[in-house]
Amino acid sequence: MGIASKILGHPRVYDTVQALLCLGLQFDETYAWLEAHTEDVVVDVGCGNGHALEYIRDFSSYHGFDVDERATAALKNKFPGRRIDVSPEALTAAHMMALRPNKAIAMSLLHHLDDTEVAGLLDVLASSGTVRRIITLDTVYLSGKPINNVVAFADRGRHTRTREAYLALLEDSPFRVIEEDLSNTRTRNTLLYYYSMCLAPRSV
Numbered sequence: 001m002g003i004a005s006k007i008l009g010h011p012r013v014y015d016t017v018q019a020l021l022c023l024g025l026q027f028d029e030t031y032a033w034l035e036a037h038t039e040d041v042v043v044d045v046g047c048g049n050g051h052a053l054e055y056i057r058d059f060s061s062y063h064g065f066d067v068d069e070r071a072t073a074a075l076k077n078k079f080p081g082r083r084i085d086v087s088p089e090a091l092t093a094a095h096m097m098a099l100r101p102n103k104a105i106a107m108s109l110l111h112h113l114d115d116t117e118v119a120g121l122l123d124v125l126a127s128s129g130t131v132r133r134i135i136t137l138d139t140v141y142l143s144g145k146p147i148n149n150v151v152a153f154a155d156r157g158r159h160t161r162t163r164e165a166y167l168a169l170l171e172d173s174p175f176r177v178i179e180e181d182l183s184n185t186r187t188r189n190t191l192l193y194y195y196s197m198c199l200a201p202r203s204v
């Protein structure tokens with residue numbers, strides 16, 4: 001891990017940068033797509049230090065996975081009173097078979113993964129046959145938006161894509177797009193954009 005990644009990946013630095021860059025962005029519409037209910041078993045892949053837990057409250061169990069141990073440690077400290085389970089590792093098919101989640105969060109993750117890694121992640125998420133919804137949100141390259149594109153290029157995630165390239169990731173996947181949005185209709189931030197999707201199983 002490079003020095004910039006080490007600094008930007010520090011939970012406090014991450015929270016501050018995210019708050020500044022996302023000024024005016026509303027994530028609640030993307031989280032609403034999850035339709036989280038009290039009976040849901042939720043996996044949060046690339047959970048970081050728990051941004052999702054500021055938006056979703058209703059679940060039967062929450063299981064966060066992140067390859068950065070600093071992030072999972074920070075998440076546990078941030079929400080001491082909540083019944084959550086966090087693992088400092090990548091999500092595997094074995095986890096899926098054991099947990100049998102019906103909802104999945106992959107917020108701000110796809111632009112950290114190359115196409116092969118995204119395909120692998122979607123196969124893992126499909127492996128239990130139980131996931132009904134997945135939400136994603138990522139940096140995006142847009143024509144005519146140079147400031148957005150420079151900031152997206154400077155992101156720690158090395159795989160920011162255009163909207164079309166994100167959609168192409170789903171072409172041969174077990175999941176299809178049921179909702180998508182560029183940024184958020186209620187944003188007041190006109191410089192930076194995020195692309196979000198809600199996925200559902202192709203077979204349902």
Ligand SMILES: C[S@@+](CC[C@H](N)C(=O)[O-])C[C@H]1O[C@@H](n2cnc3c(N)ncnc32)[C@H](O)[C@@H]1O
Pocket residue numbers: 045046047048049050051052065066067068071089090091106107108109112
């Ligand atoms: C930009 S952060 C997003 C954190 C959180 N989801 C949010 O919305 O604030 C991306 C996270 O994904 C984690 N990550 C990257 N690749 C991963 C993988 N293959 N499996 C699990 N976590 C991963 C990184 O360690 C990092 O904490």
